[in-house]
Amino acid sequence: MAQLSEFLTPLDLQRIGSLQVLARLVVEGYCTGLHRSPHKGSSVEFKQHRQYVPGDDPRYIDWKAYAKTDRVYIREYEEETNLRATMIVDQSGSMGYEGSGGMSKLQYASRLAACLGYLLLQQADAVGLVTFDTKVRKRIPPRSRPGHLRVVLDELQKSRPRGETDLGTVLHDLAELLPRRGMLILISDAFGDVANILSALAHLRHARHEVILLQIWDRDELEFPFRQWTRFDSMEQSGVHHLVDPAMLRRGYMEKLAAFREELTMGCRRHRVDLVPLVTDEPYAEALGKYLATRRRRS
Amino acid sequence: MTFLSAAMLAGIFAFNIPLIIHLFNRSKFKVVRWGAMHLLDSVVRKNTRRIKLEQILLLMVRAMIPVALALAMAGPVATSLRAISADTPSGLVVMLDASFSMMAGEGESSHFELAQREARRLIEALPRGSTATVLLIGHQTVALTDRPTTDLARLLDRLDAAEPTHTAAQMVPAIEYGLEVASRLPHARRDVVLLSDFQMVDWPTGMEDSLSRLTAPYRDSATAPRLSLIPVGGPIRENLAVMDKQLSSGVAAVGRPMRVEVAVRNFGLDRSAPVRGDILIDGQRRSGIRFDAMEPGELRTSVSESPLIFTEEEVGHRLIEVTIDADRLWADNAWLGSVEVVGRIPVLLVEGRRLGEFGQGASDYLYDLLQPFAAAGEGRERDLFVVDRVPMGDLRTVDLSRYRVVVICDGPAPAAEWLERLTAWVREGGGLLLFPGEQMLAQREQWNAMLLEGDVPLLPARIDGASTATGDDEPLASVLVESYQHAALRLFNDPARGDLSVLRAWKWLNLRPDREGDATISSPGRTIARFADGQPFLVERAVGEGRVMLSAVSADTGWSSMPIRRIFLPLVQQLVADLGATTVSVYRPELGDRIAVAAPGELIGREVEVVFWPLREPGTAAQADDAVRRTVRIEDRQGRGLVPLGVAEVPGVHRIRGPENYSRVVVLNAPRSESDLRRIEPERLVALAEAADGGRYDDSGGFLAASRRQHGREMWVWFLAVAVGLLFIEPWLQQWMVGRRRE
Secondary structure (H helix, E strand, C coil): CEEEEEECEEEHHHHCCCCCCCCCCCCCCCCCCCEEEEECCCCCCEEEEEEECCCCHHHCCCHHHHHHHCCCCEEEEEEEEEEEEEEEEECHHHHHHHHCCCCHHHHHHHHHHHHHHHHHCCCEEEEEEEEECCEEEEEEECCCCHHHHHHHHHHHCCCCCCCCCCHHHHHHHHHHHHHCEEEEEEEEECCCHHHHHHHHHHHHHHHHCCEEEEEEEHHHHCCCCCCCCCCEEEEECCEEEEEEHHHHHHHHHHHHHHHHHHHHHHHHCCCCCCEEEECCCCHHHHHHHHHHHHHHCCH | EEEEEEHHHHHHHHHHHHHHHHHHHHCCEEEEEEHHHHHHHHHHHHHHHHHHHHHHHHHHHHHHHHHHHEEEEEEEEEHCCCCCCCCCCCCCEEEEEEHHHHHCCCCCCCHHHHHHHHHHHHCCCCCCCCCCEEEEEEEEECCCCCCCCHHHHHHHHHHCCCCCCCCCCCHHHHHHHHHHHHHHHCCCEEEEEEEEECCCHCCCCCCHHHHHHHHHHHHHCCCCCCCEEECCCCCHHHHHEEEEEEECCCCCCECCCCEEEEEECCCCCCCCCCCEEEEEECCCCEEEEEEEECCCCCCEEECCCCCCCHHHHHHHEEEEEEEECCCCHHCCEEEEEEEEEEECCCCCCCCEECCCCCCCCCCCHHHHHHHHHCCCCCCCCCCEEEEEEEEEHHHHCCCCCHCEEEEEECCCCCCHHHHHHHHHHCCCCCCEEEEEHHHHHHHHHHHHHHHHHCCCCCCCCCEEEEEECCCCCCCCCCEEECCCCCCCCCHHHHHHHCCHHHHHECCEEEEEEEECCCCCCCCEEEEEEEECCCCEEEEEEEEEEEEEEECCCCCCCEEEEEEHCCCCHHHHHHHHHHHHHCCEEEEECCCCEEEEEEHHHCCCCCCEEEEECCCCCCCCCCCCCCCEEEEEEEEEEEEEEEEEEECCCCEEEEEEECCCCEEEEEEEECCCCHHHHEECHHHHHHHHHHCCCCEEEHHHHHHHCCCCCCCCEEEHHHHHHHHHHHHHHHHHHHHHCCCCCCC
C-alpha cells in the first residue's frame, strides 16, 4: 500500500500544512468543518424563517411561530459542514511527457493530488478522485475518513499515462456523475479542443461546482528548445509524427502556444474557473501553497 | 575562360558538402515523444511549404560558398576580355645569361651589366602585386630568390648584386626550368624573358627543335608562359684567348732549362694587335712571351722568351700561369696549369739479354741515352735521370720503391715471383717502359699470357708476332708524323723540335692494343704513335696509379736504326720523363662541375689539406691571402676514397695534400668555348623566337610595348568577393528564417 511519504517530502508537508483551505462557496456536507454550506436544513445555528410550501418536511415547521402569528413558517439553519472535493486527474498519453526535468507531467499531477488530498482530509473535508483519459477510468467517491487517503493514494500510484485525451467529453460525463455540488480540482494539461473544454467547464459550473483547473506544463512545451533535426512522435496517436527542423518551426509554435493559452485563460475567466498553470520544474508544493493563499485572501 | 590552376576546380565538388551535412543531419535526427501535438500539427501543416523553400534557398547559398571559393582558387581568366587589363598583376621570369662570355663588352659596360639594366627595367615596369624572379644561366641555372616573389625591391637589390660566372651557358635546361617556374606563377600573364648575348656556340643547329619541344606542353593553354628573346650588347671586335700551354719537356727538372709553348687564338672580328704576355710560377713572373698580330680566327703558338730553370727548393708541384695583356674578357687571357718540378728521376734499366761489351745487351743504347752527360764524361749530375742497370734475373731482389721508372729491354718471359712485385709497384704509380727483342718475340705467347691475361693486365697490347721489311721492294716502317695528343710527344708537334719521321725500322712487333676503344673498361690500351701504315708504334695503358708503355721496336739496332738517330734521344727522354712524372694526377674538370677527386681506400676518414689559388685578373698584384686553405675529410664511396671539393665556379688550381704522400692537383680554366663571341644572325634569332612561339625584341622597351595586353583578365577577385558575400549572407539568412531578429 502506498504511503504518503512516497508523494510528499517533509518539506512539502510543512509548507502546505501552514495554510487553510477555505471554500469560497458553501457546499453540502455531512461533516463538521470550517467550510460554509450553501444548503439549509438540520443545523445548530438558526438562519431565517420562510413560509411553508407544500412538500416541505413538516419536521422543520416552527410551531411556536405558528402559535404567535397563525402562519406556518419553516425554520432554516445555517450549518458548518465539510467540503466535498473531487480531484480529477488526467492520465492521457500527453501527460506522460517527461522533459529534461526528469519528471513526467502525470507524476507531477499525482504528487499534486496527493498534497491536496492530504490537506483536505487533515481538515476533515471529503476527498474523492477521478482518473480519465478518453473516458473516466476510475472514480472514488469523496469520503472524509482519515483512512480514505490511502485509497486515493493507491489509485494515484497505479495511474499510468495511456491513450488519447478527450477532456471535454469526460467533463460533460462527470457533470452528470457528480450530482452534489462540490469542489472539482481538475489536474490536466488541458490539451485538446479549447472550445469543447470550455463548454464542459461551463457545464460543471452550471451544476454549481467550484472548478479549479491546475494546468500542468513541461518547460519544453513552453519554450520549445529543440535545435537539431527532430522527429516528434505523438504520445497519444501511434504512427503520427513530424520530422522537422525545430529551429525553423519555433516561431510558429510559440505563436500557436500563446494563442492557445490566451484562449483558455479567457474562457476560464469567463466561466469563473480558476486556471493555475504549473510547470513540472517548479516545486509543486510551493506553487500550490501560493494558489491556496490567493484563494484565502479572495474568500 | 580559362584557369591558372585548373586542378583547383576539383574543389567545386565541395558543393556536395552542405548537401551531405543536410542529409546527414536529417538522417541523424533525434526522436522526441511529444504530447502537445495539437500545437505542432497546425504549425507544421501551415509552414511545411515555406520551410522547404527556405531550406532549399539556404542549401543553395551554402553550396555556392565552396563553389565560389574553388573558382577563385582556380584563378579564372576571362580570355575574351583581353587588352583591357594593363594594371593586372603579372608573372615574370627574367633569365639572365650569366655565362663567361657575358663579361665581354665594347663600351664601358659589359654585356652582363647591360642585361642587368634591361632586367631592372622589366621588373620596374611590373604592376603592383606582380610576381617575378631572376634566373642566372651558367653551367647551372640559379635563381636569385628561393621562389618567385612579390617583393620586387628585394629582387632588384639581388639583381644589382649578381655577378656573371666563368662557366658556359647550358641554354636548353635553363629555358626548360624557366618555363616551368613561370607556369607555376599565380597570374594569367606569364612572361619568360631571356637576356643574352646569343653566342653562336650556345645556340647550335637544332636549337629551334629544342625550343619547340620545350614550349609545346604549354601551347594549348591561354595562360601559357611566353618566351621572349632580347639580345644585349653587340659584336665584340677584340678577343684573344690563351688556348693551351705546353712544356718543352714532360717534366720540369731541377737545373734543366725548360721552355713553355703557348697557343693563342684570335676570336675577335678584327686583326689583332701584337700582344705581350707573362709566364708566372706560383704568381712570380719568370719569363715573357709575345705574339704578333693575328687574323680573325687564327691560332698561333709562341715560345717563352727565356727558359725556365727550377731550383732544388722548387721541387714539387708549382702553379704555372700564362697571361696575355689583351682585352677585357680577362679570364680567357690566362691559362692555368701545374708543373711538377723534380730533382733527378731514378730509373731502373733491366737488361734482358746479357750485360757485357757495348752492343751485346739490349739496353746499351738506352743506358747512354738516358744519361748523355755522363756518357760524354761531363758529369752525371747534369743528367735528368739516375740510371741503375741490372740483369733481369735480379728483379726479384731489387727494391723497386727506389725507382720511378723501370725500363725492360727484351728478355724471356718474366718469372712469376717478380712479376707480382712489378705489378704492385706499377699500380702504386710506377712507370714501366718495355722494349722488345728477339727473346720477347720468341716467347710472346708467355708474355701475352702472363702480362695480358692475368688478373691485372700490364701489357697495353697483344703481341701478334712481328713484321719485317727489307727496304728494297718492302718499304721500311717509318713513324707517322701527326698532331700528337700525348703529353710525351706533343713536343714533336713543332717540326723544329725534331722530325720523328726519320725513324726507320725493318722489324717490328705487330701490336694489337688490348680492348682499344672499349668504353666499358677504364684503362684500355691506346696507341699514342703509329707507323706510316697505321700500325702501332707506341702503345700505352694506365694501370692503377701508374702507366705502362710498349714499343713495337727494340731499343738496340737489331730491328731499327732508331738508337743511332739524334731524334731518338729526346724521344726516349720524353717517354721516360713522362712516365716518371705520373706520381701526381692532374685533374682538369669543367667549371661548373661538382668536383670530387679519387683517393686510395686506405685513406677513407683521414683528412687532406686543400689549397685553392684562384685565377687573378691580369695586372692585379698577387695578395698573400689569395690562396684559400681548408681541410677536407676523405669520404667513403663503396670502398673507394673520394675528396669532395664542391662545385667549381672560379678558375684556379686546387692542390690536395694528404697522408702517405697522397697528392692531387685540380686545374680549372674558363671554358674556351665561351671565348668564341660570334653571335647568331638576327634572322636566326627570329627563327628561334618563332620556334618557341614567342617573340624577339631589340630591348626591354620593345618587349613592354609589344606585350601590353596579350593576356586575359583575372577574375579570381570577383569570385572571392562572391564567396565572402555568401559567407555573410548565410548566417543572416539562417537567422531570418528561424524568425530571430537581431536585438
